[in-house]
Amino acid sequence: MTDDQLLRYSRHILLDEIGVEGQQRFLDSHALVIGAGGLGSPVALYLGTAGVGRITIVDNDAVDLTNLQRQIAHNLARVGTPKAQSARESIAAINPDVFVRPLVLRADAQVLDELVPQADVVIDCCDNFATRHAINRACFAHGKPLVSGAAIRFDGQLSVFDPRRADSPCYACVFPPDQEPEETHCATMGVFAPLVGIIGAMQAAEALRLLAGVGASLAGRLQMLDARSMEWQEMRVRRDLACPVCGSRRAAGAARD
Incomplete structure (x- = not known):
């Protein structure tokens, strides 16, 4: 780590849970970030400012x-620019040392x-169920x-x-x-602007905690926010042995054990 990096990331390095090793x-x-809109x-931006060395952003x-x-990685001058490329420009303006690969x-x-x-971690920031399920299948297949x-x-x-x-x-x-459920889109249903910032920032926090090995992740827990009242609810979720994606293979692995 260079002297400039030690200075740039000093507030992370000061945290006992991260330190020099975690920042490295x-x-x-x-x-891998799928989607460069409200959540992405x-x-x-937070992965870039935190110093994640390589970020691949996929958005068409x-x-x-x-x-x-609500999509804070973009600005008026970039209307018409592919979102993946716009996000790369915003990261580079803050932290040019990060390698960002935009895929349109x-x-x-x-x-x-x-x-x-x-990738070491995948962050799903897309807005449709078909892509979410495709991402899930790929993540499970590749661990x-x-x-x-x-x-x-x-x-x-x-x-x-x-x-894992x-x-x-x-x-x-x-x-x-x-x-x-029936597909819902911001274009027809609307979305409260700060809400995507709250959820997106928490996604970034979860990704960074996974990379650094800090604390217990949200695996097995689903958190839900009602931004009308700013009330959180948490639901414990379990793996389904009959799941068409992961159930049969996990059951087979358990039988072999």
């Missing part, structure tokens, strides 16, 4: 005027099977921890799905793909 883990890590904006959309109400494409199964194995967040109207939720832990459910255990 950030510098050596690779985070604070995620990408461009900055629109309506995004600027849709995160389909083929793309995820290529990118997920390269990568997944930090999942969602926000619509005044309602937010957050959890971690960690296939035998007791951790996957996303499909909690939200079965055959029981998906």
Whole structure:
């Protein structure tokens, strides 16, 4: 770590739970961020300012005027610019030492099977269930921890799905793909601007805690925020042995043991 890095990250290094070793883990890590909108904006910025050495941002959309109400990685001058590239510019303006790879494409199964194995942590900041399930399948297949967040109207939720832990459910255990609710989008339902910042910042915190090994992650817990009253609720969630994504393989592994 250089003298400039010791100074830049001094407030992390002062924390006993992180220190020089934890900060070095950030510098050596690779985070995959799916989505550079309301949730992905604070995620990408906080991972960049924290010094995560490599960040891959996947988003196939461009900055629109309506995004600027909440998507803090973008600005008026970048309307029409791909969001992944805009997020890279915002990170570089704060911390040019971080390597950011913007990918302007849709995160389909083929793309995820290529990118997920390269990452140390995956952060799901997308806005549709099909992509969420594709991300979950890829993370489970490649044994990568997944930090999942969602926000619509005044309602937010957050959890971690960690296939490295035998007791951790996957996303499909909690939200079965055959029981998906009707798709809701900010464009038609609206979203409270600070809500995506709250959930996105917490996603970044979970990702950093996973990378540094600080505390217990949210694996097995689903946190839900009602921003009308700023009340949090937490639900314990368990892995489903009948889960179409992780149930059969885990059951087979338990039988072999």
